[in-house]
Amino acid sequence: MNGTEQARVMRLGLENVSDGELVRPLAIEAPVAIEYNGLGYAVMMATPDHLEDFARGFTLSEGLVDSVARIEAIDVHEIADGWIVRIALPPEAMEPVIARARTRVSESSCGLCGMDNIAEVLRPLPRIAATIQTTREAIARALSRLHHHQPMGLRTxxxxxxxxxxxxxxxxxxxxxxxxxxxxxxxxxxxxREGRDAATGLILLSARCSFELVEKTVRAGCPLLVTISAPTSLAVDRAAQAGLALVALARRDSVLVFGDPQHVLLQEGEA
Incomplete structure (x- = not known):
């Protein structure tokens, strides 16, 4: 599966740039329907590549299973207007799927509907049990190398x-x-899929830090989340409740530490 397509566009020059016709890569955005044992669960707008990894990660970060071994099969199909991902779970794992499907929070801008959904959003998170030790130099190293791992982002x-x-x-x-x-x-x-333990490292995101990203990181068991843009108030609160170290507005010259409850970041002289 390819995550980009080509579009012919007209460039209108401003100041010293001339007009011209260009071929420009576009990031593909398509509806991806997720089913569990034939039950429709969600439709996400996503880039249709690595959808099996997406299915594994979505199932884990939604808290529907506690281990990828509980996923029996993943089938990805292209349909007329998008994609459908069919995930097979053992029958005993379907109870939380059915319960969550009934009260699933809307992903759109229309907001939340009803007190059940608000309670669902704010349900308690597990506490981070793992800890690592890292440094500001390590965060700077990761930031400096991230663009090498963004081929589609650099094109589009x-x-x-x-x-x-x-x-x-x-x-x-x-x-x-x-x-x-x-x-x-x-x-x-x-x-x-690769058997990597999230508890042994940190996650770096090229995005603002919303509460959902904090929650997915916590459920993965990772002790440190670093984001390039700023966090929301709820993201900071949820990270503190779960014991997640949160670093945001990460730039080449500085980062902001919004919380480091387990002293993940070594102070100077402690390494």
């Missing part, structure tokens, strides 16, 4: 990236998608 300018990094800042695995949530789900799914 319209992709988010999620990367799993070792404590020394080495990027071990990365994923891209038009949606920041989807990119993280793809990363979590790829880590599960």
């Amino acid at each position: 300018g319209a992709m988010h990236a999620a990367a799993f990094c070792a404590p020394d800042g080495t990027i071990l695995l990365a994923a891209e998608d038009v949606g920041r949530h989807n990119a993280l789900d793809k990363l979590i799914g790829a880590m599960a």
Whole structure:
């Protein structure tokens, strides 16, 4: 599956740039329907590549199973107007799927409907049990290398990236998608496929830090989340409740530490 397509566009010059016709790569955004044992669960707008990893990561980060081994099969099919991902779970795993499907929070701008959904959004998160030790230099190293793992983003300018990094800042695995949530789900799914333990490193995102990204990181068991843009108030609150170290507005010259409850970041002289 390819995550980009070509479009012919007209460039209108401003100041010293001339007019011209160009062929421009576009990030593909398509509806991806997710089913569990034939039950429709969600339709996500996503880039239709690495959809098996997306299915693994989405299932784990939604808290529908506690291990990728519980996923019996994943079938990906292209249909007329998008894609459908059919995920097979054992019958005993369907109870939370059915319960969550009934009260699933809307993904659109229309907001939340009813107190059941508000309670569902704010349900308690597990506490982060793992801890790592890393440094500001390691975060800088990961930031400086992230663009090497964003081939579709560099071509289109319209992709988010999620990367799993070792404590020394080495990027071990990365994923891209038009949606920041989807990119993280793809990363979590790829880590599960490769048997990488999220507790042994940090996650780096090229996005603002919404509460959903905090929750997906916590459910993956990763002790440190670094984002390039700013967090929301709920993201900071949820990270603190779960014991997740949160670093945001990560730039080459500085980062902001919104919380480091387990002292993941070594202070100068402690390494």
